[in-house]
Amino acid sequence: MKHTEGNILIVDDNVDVLFSAKMLLKDHFKTIHTLNDPERIPEFLDTKSCDVVMLDMNYSGSDTSGKEGLYWLRKLMSYDHPPQVVMITAFATIENAIQALKQGATDFVIKPWENEKLVATMLSAYQLSKSRQEVRQLRITQDHLQKDIDKQFGEFVGQSKAMKELYGIISKVAKTDANVIILGENGTGKELVARSIHRLSLRAHKPMISVDLGSISETLFESELFGHVKGAFTDAREDRAGRFEIASGSTLFFDEIGNVPLTLQAKLLTALQNRVVTRLGSNKQVPVDIRLICATNVSIYDKVMEGAFREDLLYRIKTIELHLPPLREREGDVELLTCHFLEMYGRKYRKQVMKLGADTLRKLERYSWPGNVRELQHAVERAVILSDHRILKPEDFYLHEPVKKHSVKDALTLDELEEATIKKALDKNTYNISKTAAELGLSRAALYRKIQKYDIK
Template sequence: MKHSGSILIVDDNPDILIAARLLLKQHYQRVKTTDNPFDIAGIINEQRNSDQPIDVILLDMNFSQDSISGKEGFYWLKKIIEQDANIVVLLMTAYGDIQLAVDAIKAGASDFIAKPWQNEQLLGAVAAAFSHAKDKQQVGKLTRQKQGLNQALNTPNFKFLGQSNAMQQVFSTIEKAAQTDANILITGESGTGKELTAHAIHQASMRHNQTFMSLDMGAVAQNLFESELFGHKKGAFTDAKADRIGKFELAQGGSLFLDELGNLPLEHQAKLLAALQNRQVTPIGGSKTIDIDIRLICATNDNLEQAVAEGRFRQDLLYRINTVEIRLPALREHSDDIPLLADYYLNHFAQKYKRNLTITTHDMASLCHYSWPGNVRELAHAIERAVILSEGENLDVSSVVGNITSNANSTNNPIENNNAYDTFDLDILEQRTVRAALTHYQGNVSHAAKALGLTRGAMYRRLEKYGL
């Protein structure tokens, strides 16, 4: 059975063209020939447009009379590679020597064939060239799949929106900073959209076709910090049953987003700083260093300047990570964006849950008058729950936020008024206490959880429960 691939033979000697075509036609379905190298580009385009792309080219190295230098072959080899790097080229010449063969391989040829050839030798070289071409095509396919997968993985669940002056300033800073490889620190209260900001930076950067890798530093156990970031070798410690690639290496060529950086203990801060300064990491249990090429984006809801003053954060690491700082405003600071955000989340969740709902003017006003201590995240969760619980055509905002939105300024509101104890509903009291802790610690979940005597996991469950 003939191979389905396509071969192009380029030689100014008609006898060579005939001999090569007759031999290869027995084994390959499509064999084209030309005695003029200026036809190569046109033939490649023609075959590609007919869905029968050229896989292998047999290219003579000398086309001028009495020429033996091979320069012409090298010239056309370069042109072919520039046009389609997936095509495999075999160079041919009657004036072969070892150095010429070496130079041909270095220039990008797959092999070097001396004329006259032995038929078995030529068939073997062409078969190897087709195998090489198949590998190239597969690599190209995997690369395209990886780019598509990266694009899918790098696309956040929600859009990063805002029309207010405060958000326009954020967008302007992102646009300027993203075009560089400068390290960026994103600050702001919990729920303001720090991860969305990191995604936006990556998508606007020159690395947008590469990996976006994220890691919540607050969720990493202290004994697994180095393994998560730098990787480990099998047997490096008790539970290291296989090699593990760290986040730095996984993000190679792309962006690495480290969230909740303020929770990183001092001992680990030193190791992170060393990796950033040296631009190298060494897996635990390994001896070989790995060069890293990543764009670092960090985020925190902690006041790192204050943390430095209190000795909780290294000043040199702070200088390293915040070449550019982007502060995200709390939702109460750009409340004119609430209608835009509310409509967006309503459309998103209405599609998700197959509902057809609208927000009344009264309920939209209620949403705009609420302070949203949980910021955009709280708004999104509130809208989602309202979509699920609402009956009829209008979004029932009161079904999830009750008096908080419908009577946000009322002094009788037991949740908003910390001095009001006219309720013994444990859920309301717990919600009020959690909200007060978040407000006191300016949205820092870790500090609020510690003050309440809760683990981070328990705290997040309560934030989810109450839409904070």
């Protein structure tokens, strides 16, 4: 007979009962321990673990009230992760059974027992123990994952005026349940802001649920957000909760809210207004309790003016509006971010501690960073991987300025063209006057005069 992996402890002052129970259960469980004195329970549990305790209710010959068994049941229930407890007694009363179940017992068996019933009761208790252990492990895993997420997104790097103002707003907004919309260019850290708001909120005990609305097709939109029941469509082989239900009690983050098709915006608005969702294929309404944070990199107000985004939906999702500054407007933050990423990727790739040379920092600070913090992060990672220098040089960073198209009316004057050419040559040669003058075919004195003329710094 195949036995389970369960560990069982039997506690009874009658050695015959201990022997009988052990012989009966040994074919069903991996390990059977017995104690004839409940006083030894704490010592036993200090050194061994068990899934189920089969606990007698009476140990003094004259006392059949069950108080002793209930006392030891309470002791067992006081452990951080108590085992399942099945009470046994020859003096059964309804009152004792009710008390035992109220105080945490899994079941109640009367002596003399029916063998099949006792085995079924113990197996059921073991399965319950196993399920609770799995739930506990899932919670531990979730906590670790949440800590990893918080570690990755938990701290902003930046001390510019714009970022300090943002920190202040976040600390105020986070403590409320107000809906928030985060506006900013690609790579500015909109999800980082959303996670920070969630982590500082009263809903932080549950994970934030993120949805990239830009990646969900119209055909899957309702199923993903509202869920479906089995048979609702061809591939719906089982009931499935949508993101609204999963996020209930927590924060729901919609990234790229501006990409939701107009045809689906009404359904989203209805769910947000009524705080209920209906799964596809069902008529049953499911109440949801979410705090909504949205983000977009498009000009949402322009989309409203164009009729591509509902104005009533916009005002529903934007109780608070946050603007993330692009990196080019965060004075002094490029150096802080670069040093942060150098340390992070140095550890990741087990490289020596790398630092920025003065010319390199100047190059990074002069660059416009169209991809914002994300572009800087990737540039630093590439430099760490490919460079063998402890002091990083300008050539360790490959930066690509986007090509700007000029119309006829935007054509440069000769002076503007000359100024731009000199700036480009200076950057290329890291402000080495001799090299720059040679490249431009000028004398050093002539180059100095032109630098003064155009006030190039």
